[in-house]
Amino acid sequence: MKIEQYISQLLYRYQCVTVPGFGAFLTEIQSAKLDENTNSFYPPKKLVSFNPYIKNNDGLLANHLSKEEKINYEVAISVIQTEVENWRKSIHEFGQLTFKNIGGFSLNSENNLVFVPAEQVNYLKESFGLSTFVSPTVKREESKHEEYKEIVEELEEKAPIVFTPEKRRNYSFLKYAAIVLLSVGVSGAIGYKVYQNYEQEIAQQTLLVEQNVQKKVNQKIQEATFFIESPLPSVTLTIPSEKMPYHVVAGAFSIESNADNLVERLLKLGYNAKRIAPNKFGLNPVLYGSYSSYSEAYKAMKEIQQADNPKAWLLIEEF
Template sequence: MKIEQYISQLLFRYQCVTVPGFGAFLTEFQSAQLDENSHSFYPPKKMISFNPFIKNNDGLLANHLAQAEKISYEIAVNSIQNEVSHWKTKIQEFGSFSVKNVGDFSLNSENNIVFIPIDQINYLTASFGLSSFVSPAVKREVYKEEVEQLEEKAPIIFTPEKRRNYSVLKYAAVFLLSAGITGTVGYKYYENKIAQETLIVETNVQKKVNQKIQEATFYISNPLPAVTLSVPEKKLPYSVVAGAFRIESNAEEQYQRLLELGFKKAKRLAPNKHGLFPVVYGSYSTYSEAHKAMKNIQKLDNKAAWLLVDEL
């Protein structure tokens, strides 16, 4: 049974899709890109990588396969194992194989697996409908050179004019300047006079208002009831997952282990739609905070820890 299409479907919705016994496909957000050499613009996308050390069955792929094919969970697990065995045989015999709509696998000189993701599909749903495009370069320098060439070919010739007698205009300008200065001084005096009178009136009015306020007595016979404001709970959509268990007692055992290790933010989540009981190291409000915590946990405690994003 081919499982490539089910891996591709899950990559649209999750950041980690584990293939039991083989490895995990991880996605990471990449912002929009600009290639200055080719003048190409690329929309935001999910970058796909492969981690061969995450092999534990978290139940995500098996449950999705069981629901899609309408088979039991055990049969789905066996189908995944058969497909993984087929992949390993192909890479040992031919040195490479491809997972449709995901990427290509090959062996390097040190016999290690090398993964090259596919570029044709953008798994970031927020970028649906956006595609890359090429914008022609703006040729500003070319236009500048053309203008300079035209100036060289057609130089501007200045023709001197006959000098006129401007003595009368000079005296007229002096007269207008003097009249303007006199008018300005007079206007400033008038403006200051109006401002002083206005200030006196406003001061008297303010004194009367303050007197009325002191004499007044306010009484509310029917006061309004107190209003209680409820602050909405802060959403923590990003969680670092320690594991998802089919048996609840196993989930409780893992939860108690995390508390003993000092992970105070550890908690158990409600069973998901696949019937699994998730246990997380902690939940966070931003992706960057959760991603940083996941990297530290992978170094200190669990290399297989992965990031869960709740649907908003």
């Protein structure tokens, strides 16, 4: 039985999928990004990595395999162990191992396991339907004002005014130079005055248009009458309760009184303990508590194992 497909299914829903005795597949969300060199846009995605040091059984994969294959939980654990042994043999014999839609394993020069994730699958459900695309380069035309400004600057650079004095002591050229400068100054003043008057005229016309528009808007508002003949009934919103599918199990009992006694003891110790409905084997499970995230439940399980019950284990199921 190949369990890679079940690992792939769980990667869409969880951040960590542990294979007992082999390692854990971890996911991390990467934001959308833009490659300015190629004008390529990449949607957000889940990056998959592998940690060979997380090998303890958290019950996630075995419970999922048990439900999908309709087999006993203990049988599912045995199937996973057998598959892990086959993986290790394949890696040592051929030097590599590939999981479809997940990635490949190989051994480096130091005989350590190296994982390379598959790029064709995006495990982020929110990015479903999004793909990488390339945008053509956007060319922006400069305004006429900028073009004229550049032309003027080029003319000024090419035709500077240079005064070269003659060797003879003849200062008559100063008289003509003064006349030229005076003419330029008068022309500039007249041009600026004309431009200023034109600008003021445009501003006045704009103001008149805005006033007329506002006057008509106010008139329409005064003439309008708003009423509702049949008001809609009030809507009552029901906020769904937070799902808590992760549970730390204290034990399961065939006798209900034993389960009730354990619940009473755990409540006295301060745990949010409770007894849930009997499972398909007729046993009455007792929980230390339920949690909304896997990391929170796993942390609580470790604390409980050290403080009260070394055999406490994790159950993943929505009631």
